[in-house]
Amino acid sequence: MLLTTTAISVEAAQAATQAAPHMDPLHHFQVINYVPINLFGLDCSISNSVVWMWVAVGVVFCFFRYALRHPEMVPDRLQSVAEAGFLFIRGIVEENIGPGGRPYFPMVFTLFFFVLFCNWTGLLPGSFTATSQLIVTATLALGIFFLSIFLGFYKHGLKFLGFFVPSGLPVLLLPLMVPIEIISFLARPVSLSVRLFANMTAGHTVLGVLFFFAATLPWVGSWLPFGFSVIFTGVEIFIGFIQAYIFTILTCVYINDSLHLHH
């Protein structure tokens, strides 16, 4: 008799712990494969990350298509927004690369709006933030990194190696400075990718924790995290923009470093 009651109480305790709300703030970063595809040992599955990148691209594409469907001399409201985005990126490119930066404008423009809308679509409830995966941001950052190396060698040939030798230094200091310059150059894709990834992951985790508290606390306590989550969503919109902006500016700076050797 005693045994059965303890067994029941253990079962009840287990059921209670399972039914109780369990805080798992990293749950919405899980990649779920919808259509598993395996190409020659490479995992090319269509996951929720891929789907939400498509959504981001589709939103940008449809927005610009719709906003610029009848381009007028005097723009209407949507056309002004599209043109403002265009001028904004052109300003960044001209400021950081200079007049020779025009050929890189399409790439920088695409990059900015891709990152921006990946950040922003991730704020929709139930969505997935593609930029909160290190592999996505690392792919973007490594692409920019190899592009800058390629451009440097293409424009300057082997003289590009002079990039790692700071000018105006005594020769005695060079064995110390050249490795530092090389390491700081190699750290560029790491810092570029981890900055975006960490910002997105941390911001969405904080939102997840706030929503958990808003949903589980009794009414007396829940209004505080609920109100704060509203404010923090606004902050996240701002951070998503700032991070896309930083990503774009640093891309321009890296391309500029390869095009114009300063040292």
Add this chain to the structure above:
Amino acid sequence: MESLPASFIGMGLAAAGLAGSGIGLGFMFGKAIEAFARQPGAEAQLSKYVWIGAAFVEAIALYGLVLAFIIMGKG
């Protein structure tokens, strides 16, 4: 030491790096406000750099937070 409490302590230590970022942000915005007070005309130009700098400083704190999450995943 048990591995679970040790991992919690490690998480706390990793997240403690946020303090440095807080000091940096306060210093930066304080200096920025000082600059705006001295030169109100330069506010539009300077605020751009303030936000870029804020994103950089904030990113340093988030590296620590990411480390904390990695430890949470292992613990």
